[in-house]
Amino acid sequence: MRDKGGQWVEAQYESNAIGYVPTAASGFGPDTGIKPSEVRENAFIIYSGFQELGSPFKSVAVNMSFEITPRDSLIPASEKDAGTLQARFSLKGKTAIITGGGAGIGLAVAHGFAEFGANVALWYLKNDNTPKRAREIESFYGVRCIALKVDVRNAEEVQNSVERSVRDLNGRLDIVIANAGIPWVQGEIGSAQDPVGHYRDVMQTNVDGVFYTAMAASKHWYRQKQHGTDLDGRPLENFKLGSFIATASMSGSIVNIPQMQSVYNASKAAVIHLVRSLSVEWARYARANTVSPGYMLTEISNFVPQATHDIWQAKTPQGREGEPHELQGAYLYLASDAATYTTGADLVVDGGYCAP
Numbered sequence: 001m002r003d004k005g006g007q008w009v010e011a012q013y014e015s016n017a018i019g020y021v022p023t024a025a026s027g028f029g030p031d032t033g034i035k036p037s038e039v040r041e042n043a044f045i046i047y048s049g050f051q052e053l054g055s056p057f058k059s060v061a062v063n064m065s066f067e068i069t070p071r072d073s074l075i076p077a078s079e080k081d082a083g084t085l086q087a088r089f090s091l092k093g094k095t096a097i098i099t100g101g102g103a104g105i106g107l108a109v110a111h112g113f114a115e116f117g118a119n120v121a122l123w124y125l126k127n128d129n130t131p132k133r134a135r136e137i138e139s140f141y142g143v144r145c146i147a148l149k150v151d152v153r154n155a156e157e158v159q160n161s162v163e164r165s166v167r168d169l170n171g172r173l174d175i176v177i178a179n180a181g182i183p184w185v186q187g188e189i190g191s192a193q194d195p196v197g198h199y200r201d202v203m204q205t206n207v208d209g210v211f212y213t214a215m216a217a218s219k220h221w222y223r224q225k226q227h228g229t230d231l232d233g234r235p236l237e238n239f240k241l242g243s244f245i246a247t248a249s250m251s252g253s254i255v256n257i258p259q260m261q262s263v264y265n266a267s268k269a270a271v272i273h274l275v276r277s278l279s280v281e282w283a284r285y286a287r288a289n290t291v292s293p294g295y296m297l298t299e300i301s302n303f304v305p306q307a308t309h310d311i312w313q314a315k316t317p318q319g320r321e322g323e324p325h326e327l328q329g330a331y332l333y334l335a336s337d338a339a340t341y342t343t344g345a346d347l348v349v350d351g352g353y354c355a356p
């Protein structure tokens with residue numbers, strides 16, 4: 001409950017007191033261990049002790065008069081069915097696939113999802129430490145986490161790996177993060193060593209890979225929404241819509257300088273519009289959104305000279321590159337039932353780069 005100063009306080013209940021004491025389960029503050037009882041507006045209640053959040057318990061007797069605001073009087077009826085916001089952010093029991101999940105942004109997102117209760121399939125191509133990362137996630141967060149070697153440029157491999165991930169986790173699919181991607185590393189196309197070969201590789205990884213992943217995932221979401229069951233025919237709990245999130249880039253909306261990377265920029269623009277279009281195509285059974293990071297500190301830009309990093313930092317209003325964990329909240333929001341009405345969006349997370 002709140003005291004008169006608006007602070008959350010934890011209270012010990014006196015036997016003769018009458019009132020409504022919010023619990024963590026009701027989404028109204030710390031768990032007092034006391035079940036909500038009779039609600040009475042503006043009741044005068046005697047508590048034998050109270051504790052301000054974060055401070056040690058003080059055993060002092062206090063008389064407090066406070067406004068009792070039962071949760072049900074605050075929220076519209078429709079929201080009662082949706083559950084608390086905290087519950088809607090939970091991914092407990094859900095299954096997520098993350099491509100390019102062995103390092104960088106994908107691995108950070110995997111940690112975030114596991115922290116919120118999801119079982120995770122980490123897909124990787126070259127990063128052979130990924131099975132070890134998966135075991136660490138399993139033991140640290142107490143969820144299931146598997147690692148699968150998958151080349152997202154291969155449609156059949158992607159299809160089979162989605163089936164295997166769903167089967168090996170818990171027979172359902174909730175979230176897919178199409179995050180695998182590669183940079184353009186050959187500079188201006190006029191002087192590039194192998195512009196056609198490199199073009200194909202970038203487009204096949206960044207665009208075809210997202211398309212193949214989306215295609216394989218959508219079949220599950222369509223079936224799950226139609227039949228309301230998992231692969232074994234058991235009724236699905238807590239499934240509203242699938243959530244597909246592709247890692248695009250601010251480069252899909254702006255042209256970076258000083259590095260020349262037209263093909264990468266075009267690949268990310270294609271991802272943003274492909275996913276926006278899928279959001280309409282899938283509206284009844286899945287949501288589709290993109291996250292567009294600005295400059296993030298990951299291995300993908302290891303080949304870039306420090307002088308270029310300095311320019312990037314100078315051009316970013318926050319004056320620095322981002323850390324992968326600073327994207328976790330964006331992915332969690334879009335993945336979760338906190339975002340049931342968010343589809344077709346491109347969420348730019350760039351330290352303000354695109355703002356000016």
Ligand SMILES: NC(=O)c1ccc[n+]([C@@H]2O[C@H](COP(=O)([O-])OP(=O)(O)OC[C@H]3O[C@@H](n4cnc5c(N)ncnc54)[C@H](O)[C@@H]3O)[C@@H](O)[C@H]2O)c1
Nearest residue numbers: 100103104105125151152179180181249293295296298300
């Ligand atoms: N780091 C940044 O500044 C930045 C900014 C905007 C967008 N992005 C995008 O974020 C995504 C993740 O990149 P990151 O920064 O974490 O770098 P990263 O290099 O750590 O991650 C990319 C991952 O994709 C995997 N991958 C590459 N080709 C693949 C293939 N054919 N099949 C399967 N996996 C493949 C790599 O093995 C790697 O694990 C990429 O799509 C990238 O374009 C990164």
